[in-house]
Amino acid sequence: MADVAAIEERRIVVAVDESEESIYALQWCLHNLIHSAGEGATARNTLILVYARPPPPVYSPLDGTGYLFSDEVTASIDKYSKDLAVSVMERARNICKDYSNMKVEEKVCVGDARDVICEMAQKLGADLLVMGSHGYGFIKRAFLGSVSDYCARNAKCPVLIVKRPTK
Amino acid sequence: MADVAAIEERRIVVAVDESEESIYALQWCLHNLIHSAGEGATARNTLILVYARPPPPVYSPLDGTGYLFSDEVTASIDKYSKDLAVSVMERARNICKDYSNMKVEEKVCVGDARDVICEMAQKLGADLLVMGSHGYGFIKRAFLGSVSDYCARNAKCPVLIVKRPTK
Secondary structure (H helix, E strand, O other), X not given: OOOOOOOOEEEEEEEOOOOHHHHXXXXXXXXXXXXXXXXXXXXXXXXXXXXXXXXXOOOOOOOOOHHHHOHHHHHHHHHXXXXXXXXXXXXXXXXXXXXXXXXXXXEEEEOOHHHHHHHHHHHOOOOEEEEEOOOOOHHHHHHHOOHHHHHHHHOOOOEEEEOOOOO | OOOOOOOOEEEEEEEOOOOHHHHHHHHHHHHHHHHHHOOOOOOEEEEEEEEEEOOOOOOOOOOOOHHHHOHHHHHHHHHHHHHHHHHHHHHHHHHHOOOOOEEEEEEEEEOOHHHHHHXXXXXXXXXXXXXXXXXXXXXXXXXXXXXXXXXXXXXXXXXXXXXXXXX
């Protein structure tokens, strides 16, 4: 069987979004994987925050409601999405800044969260992917399954799914 | 939102079975969560190995093949299952013995792996549940879904799913 070597340079990808679940997952990871290692830790950690920004909506010009989604409206939706990405990253960055014993990187990618997270984990050479247990709204989850289910099944690296305590 | 406190007494439940995936998951956990913490670690770890032993087969006396599953045969299947549990635990224990900076406990429970693992994680107050990405054979997985999918969805604590590298 494949032998497991202790990872000296550990690359931890944390999928962040606007949900409280993902912020909790980030905090759990920092407290329990980074902080608890203490000063004598042998692994150097790089934490990579990944945010998947939904692609801008595309509407057919033949669509009856086309006038509603004028260029201005589309641009405004796109701007909202960009602002949201900036705000999520800022929040995540602030949470990370108390931890000096690691390097932090940030990636914002456009696409479906499920694909973006799995692709980025692989591309960035993640030793571990950390994420909250939700990420889509209830309706979308009912049709597509949760993002975390998908990533747990499809990511090539170990996946840590953190749940917020219900109590 | 719920605040995350650094866990000083960390209880890590590792689901083990006869698969190479589960052994790899145990090794990954030891190397990357226990070993890498080093001497200065602030968390004291208790590792609890959990093995789910399938329940003994129950056959109706009305079943045409009843004679095949005489008490002796049933006892022999049960003995095989018990021996397997002993052998899996022994292998896991041997892997753990190089790590002096943690306490190791063992639990063997009878029942379906999916239920046993989730129940034990909760009962044992797990801060983290670690498991391999497989655990059932291909056919059973196709019908029931994988054990890890189920536990990732249903366990109340964070779940770490470790995959063997395919390379």
